[in-house]
Amino acid sequence: VxxxxxxxxxxxxxxxxETMDKDLPFEFLDHRIKQGNSLVxxxxxxxxxxxxxxxxxxxxxxxxKRNKTILKDIIKPELLSFITGATQYNLLEDVEAPEITLDxxxxxxxxxxxxQLFDTEKREEIYRKKIEEDNEYLRLKHQFDRWCAVWFxxxxxxxYPIPTPKNxxxxxxKLADVVRDLHSRxxxxxxxxxxxxxxxxxxxxxxxxxxxxxxxPPWDIQKPNSQEFFSNHDPIYRTYGKQEALKKQTSMxxxxxxxxxxxxxYNGYFKAMSNYVRxxxxxxxxxxxxGRANDDLKSQWRRKRGKQKHQxxxxxxxxxxxxxxxxxxxxxxxxxxxxxxxxSRLGMIVPxxxxxxxxxxxxxxxxxxxxNWEWLFAFENKEKIFDIHASSKFxxxxxxxxxxxxxxxxxxxRHDVKDWESPNxxxxxxxxxxxxxxxxxxxxxxxxxxPMEMQICERIxxxxxxxxxxxxxGWNVKYAREFDMTNDSHLFTSRAKxxxxxLISADxxxxxxxxxVRLWLEGYVPLYKGEYIWxxxxxxxxxxxxxxxxxxxxxKAKYDSKKLCHGRKIIFRKLGQxxxxxNAIAAIVPSYVGTGNSLGILDSEYLDExxxxxxxxxxxxxxxxxxxKNTNETFLSTCPVLPPGxxxxxxxxxxxxxxxxxxxxxxxNYSLLLRAELDAIxxxxxx
Numbered sequence: 001v002x003x004x005x006x007x008x009x010x011x012x013x014x015x016x017x018e019t020m021d022k023d024l025p026f027e028f029l030d031h032r033i034k035q036g037n038s039l040v041x042x043x044x045x046x047x048x049x050x051x052x053x054x055x056x057x058x059x060x061x062x063x064x065k066r067n068k069t070i071l072k073d074i075i076k077p078e079l080l081s082f083i084t085g086a087t088q089y090n091l092l093e094d095v096e097a098p099e100i101t102l103d104x105x106x107x108x109x110x111x112x113x114x115x116q117l118f119d120t121e122k123r124e125e126i127y128r129k130k131i132e133e134d135n136e137y138l139r140l141k142h143q144f145d146r147w148c149a150v151w152f153x154x155x156x157x158x159x160y161p162i163p164t165p166k167n168x169x170x171x172x173x174k175l176a177d178v179v180r181d182l183h184s185r186x187x188x189x190x191x192x193x194x195x196x197x198x199x200x201x202x203x204x205x206x207x208x209x210x211x212x213x214x215x216x217p218p219w220d221i222q223k224p225n226s227q228e229f230f231s232n233h234d235p236i237y238r239t240y241g242k243q244e245a246l247k248k249q250t251s252m253x254x255x256x257x258x259x260x261x262x263x264x265x266y267n268g269y270f271k272a273m274s275n276y277v278r279x280x281x282x283x284x285x286x287x288x289x290x291g292r293a294n295d296d297l298k299s300q301w302r303r304k305r306g307k308q309k310h311q312x313x314x315x316x317x318x319x320x321x322x323x324x325x326x327x328x329x330x331x332x333x334x335x336x337x338x339x340x341x342x343x344s345r346l347g348m349i350v351p352x353x354x355x356x357x358x359x360x361x362x363x364x365x366x367x368x369x370x371x372n373w374e375w376l377f378a379f380e381n382k383e384k385i386f387d388i389h390a391s392s393k394f395x396x397x398x399x400x401x402x403x404x405x406x407x408x409x410x411x412x413x414r415h416d417v418k419d420w421e422s423p424n425x426x427x428x429x430x431x432x433x434x435x436x437x438x439x440x441x442x443x444x445x446x447x448x449x450x451p452m453e454m455q456i457c458e459r460i461x462x463x464x465x466x467x468x469x470x471x472x473x474g475w476n477v478k479y480a481r482e483f484d485m486t487n488d489s490h491l492f493t494s495r496a497k498x499x500x501x502x503l504i505s506a507d508x509x510x511x512x513x514x515x516x517v518r519l520w521l522e523g524y525v526p527l528y529k530g531e532y533i534w535x536x537x538x539x540x541x542x543x544x545x546x547x548x549x550x551x552x553x554x555x556k557a558k559y560d561s562k563k564l565c566h567g568r569k570i571i572f573r574k575l576g577q578x579x580x581x582x583n584a585i586a587a588i589v590p591s592y593v594g595t596g597n598s599l600g601i602l603d604s605e606y607l608d609e610x611x612x613x614x615x616x617x618x619x620x621x622x623x624x625x626x627x628x629k630n631t632n633e634t635f636l637s638t639c640p641v642l643p644p645g646x647x648x649x650x651x652x653x654x655x656x657x658x659x660x661x662x663x664x665x666x667x668x669n670y671s672l673l674l675r676a677e678l679d680a681i682x683x684x685x686x687x
Contacts, residue, residue, distance in 0.1 A: 001038045001194075003187055008035045016580045028123045031112065031131070031585050036189030039331050040148055040276065041583070043097065044192055045310035047147045050165040051283035052079060057275035059156035060268030066155050068161055071286075078165040080288060083301045101136045108134070109197045113513045116284070141193055143169060148188040148631060149179045149666060151280075152272040155266055184271075189341060192311045199312040208312040209341030216349040217332035219394075221325045224270050233259055242489045277326050313338055317443045320366055324359030327547035333363055337371075342402045346371075352378055352393035353447040356626065358634040368432055373405040374398045376445070377410045377420050380579070391577045394630065395422065407431045410638065412447040413579075430454070437461060439638045441468075441625070446625040449577065455623065460622060460686050461640045468637025475610060475644055479633040480562040480601040483527065483550070492527055492548045510546045524549045530573040530598035533676065536575055536660045548596075555594040562601070567591045570602040571613055574631050583627060584612055584620040586659065600632070608661045609647035615660075617679040642685055649682065 002008050012029050019027075054070040058064050080086075101168065108130040115123050131137070150163050161167075161174050182188075192199040199208045226245065230237040233252060240248055253260040288297040317338040321330055331348050336346055354360050355376060367373050378395035381388055393413075399405075411419070412429045420427055428451055438446050438461060448454045470476050483491065498504050500545060503522050508515050516639065519525070526549040532538060532624070573585040575598050586602070588611055595601065604610045614617055626635040652656055660674050 001034050001036050001189060003037050005035045006035055026120065028120045028127070029118060030124070031127045034189075035187060036194065037187040038189055039328075039335055040151075040186060040273075041188050041190040042144050043224060043310065043313040043316070043481070045314045045674070046283075046316060047144045048247075049170060049305045050075075050149060051150050051280075051281045052076070052286045053279040054153070054275070055155075056279060056286075058094045058271045060154065060264030060266075060271065061156050062267065062271075063156075064329075066158075070155060071573070074162060074164055076286070076288065079301075080163050080297070082298055083304065083537050085287070096136045096139075098140055101134070101140050101194060102311075102400060105131065105134065105137055105196050106200060106202060107364050107608045109355040113197070135396040137193070141190065141438055144177070144190045146179050146187050148186070149182045151276045152186055152269065153178070153270060154265065156268060178652050179309060190521065192313075195419060199356050202310055210344055211341065212345045212347075212397045213340060213387075214347050215332060215336065218328045220328050221323055222273055226268050229263060229266055229548065243255060244422070244488055249456060264368055274326055277318045277321055278330065279314040283316065293564060303541060314638055315477045320362035322359035322362055324357070327353070327359070329354070330363060332359060337366070338400065340401045343400060345398065345400050347396060347398045349394060349396050352395070352628050354397065356628045356635075357444070358442050358632075361442045361444075367399055367468050368405045368435075368443065370403075371401050371405065372403040373408050374400065375427075376408055377425060378410075378447070378563060379414045379417075379420075383415050383479045391579065391629075409449070410445065412449055419494060428454070434458070441638065442634055444626060444638070445636070446622075448625065457622065457625065464640045464686075465643070466637060467641045468550045468633075473644070475604050477610070477636075478562075478564060479636070480564065480603065481597055481599075482555075482558050482601065483560075483596055485529075485596045485598070491554055492550055493524060493550070495545065495547055498524065498549060510549075519549065521551060523553065525552045525555055526550075526601055527591045527594040527596055528571060529596045530575050533571060533585060533599070534680060535574060535582070535585055536671075537556040538587050538589055550594040552592050556592050558594070559591045562603075564591075564603040566603065566607055568607060569595075570607060570614070571595055571599045572602060572603075572614065572631065574598055574600050575629070576627075576631065577628050578624045580624075582620050583616055583624045583631060584616075586614045604638075604644075606644045606648065608658070609644060609651060609659055612651070612657060612678060613647055613682065615675075616682040618683050640686075643681070646685060650685075 002005065011033050015029060015033075016026050039059060044649075052075060053072070055075060057067060059067055067208060108126060112123055112126045112131070115126065146163065146168055150168070153163060154160060155162070160178050161172065163175060163179075167175065198210060201208060224251075226249070227238050230249065230252070232246075232512060233256075234248065237245065237248065249263075253263075284301065286479070287300075288294050288301075302454075317334045319332065320334050331355070333348065333350065334347070340346060352358070355364065367525045373397040374393065377386060377397075378393055381390050381392045381394070384390065386392070386394070393415075395411075407429045409425075409427045410430050411425065413427075414420070428448060430445065430448065434454065435443055435445060438457060446454075446456070446457065465471070465474060467477055469474060495510070497518070499506055503519060503524065508517060511517065516526070526532075526546045528538070528548045529547075532546075567590065568588050569591050570586050570588055572584070576583050588607065589595075602610060602614070619641075619646070622639045623631065624640065657678060658672060660671065
């Protein structure tokens, strides 16, 4: 199943070419390889229940006002009338029962399967004339489409009728036309209707679902891409800065209103899809009244819904997606899990975020607790296996539905596909109990490349606390971020603009303390980025100088809004691959300087001691085994730490380490000596 019709045709052609035999005819494949949106569809257990949460979203203009009005003034009153029995909506009482339609479809499918394999014409005739052109089947499919269409209804366009609990299945041509248009654009795909022999319960077939699922799903983030959209109307749109691009959008809308309508429809799809993923697992949970009356109404409606017959799925998927951006590979994994029968197997090629990211926690937990997760074999794209960045990491996972995972065969940072093709791929087994110890909240995997690395981590972790623990006498770290380099770009002042204002000349270096004081007196401070810092050191810019500045009152207001403890802050690098020289890189800066989103902020009662620990080799060793492309709160929170009191005592006994903390311009050899000595002491304390 593929959303792209051309991909479907190419798949059929590829299979024909691969199996071509001059003595055999081409087999009919249209009933096995289909076009459709694998992720958006509904089920027998759901299609007759009105999805009220479909309106809990913004429309294509970015507003919720119209949808809230529709929900309040139309949908809920009709729904209440139906739940309480004041009105009966028997719109389908004259329609053939779905069980009869499904039984007839099953007879057609059995006829097709019993037809000789190479009688291509006969098989195609059965599929085209009997299965696809069955009027009651088409009516049922259209009813399924209406349930899905509510989620994507173009409510920003007031000329369309609104599908409500009362009219959703009414014989309304205008409503039907909009549903057909939405189907043609979104390709709703209803698995129980498209493959009834797999998902229908019948005598001798009580366990429904696929025996095996294989795939290489897309890894795209689902959100609007203004550059992609507007480049179709302005070829040089990608060259504009953010503020210039916004002005260009406005002028396009004025010159050509149709572009604005297209943009709203484009945005509307992503708003609708986001709401669908967020709400489809429980599309009926809405406030119907106040207090006890609300609970009673929900119970009544739940009982009504419970009477609906089901085939394969009683519940919709997508309860495991987490709160991050919609990532297609996670949708495919969860949908595939729903489509599998018990004891069936799943094999998919997925990005490394499946085993590292916080947003994948619920899927990982489900796989560990409800499947036998057999393999995770991760590659780094150094040898360009795929046409993506060389530092990208990905790999196949293999699991069997049902049971419980006790350990997983894992390999990380592999580069040669032949490693996976071998009869016994190189790997090490990681017990689930170790995963839970090293990452108790998110169950993220650490990228152990040898058993020795896992043994070292076991020794480091021991029974020590984690950085994210919030306990009396602990580090009690707070995490923060300040300015977004894109969304907040209107707050920044470039170096070139400061030169035009006469605040700095072209030959002056803003890293010079004298220049910085002058700019500070004029109200400007540097905007720090990740490339500007190293261990304990700031101003380590790749270029010769700062590129952006920000008014100190804006920087101070942002810092104050975070409600942190000190007049200083630890800033740490967020961007960086685990293959970099170091990953745990931090320094202390005054609170009044600004920081971009390539830097994070740490705050604790023990700020100086935390900086010493963060920049240590031991902390870096643990962190680099966790991260994918970014250092964030999720990974930092699960790193082992020494008690704050121990670090306080260390600084008291060896005050020379304060030369590192304040970033004094000491001789390089002296600084390296202090760091080496500190690494040795902290390693000893962790043993």
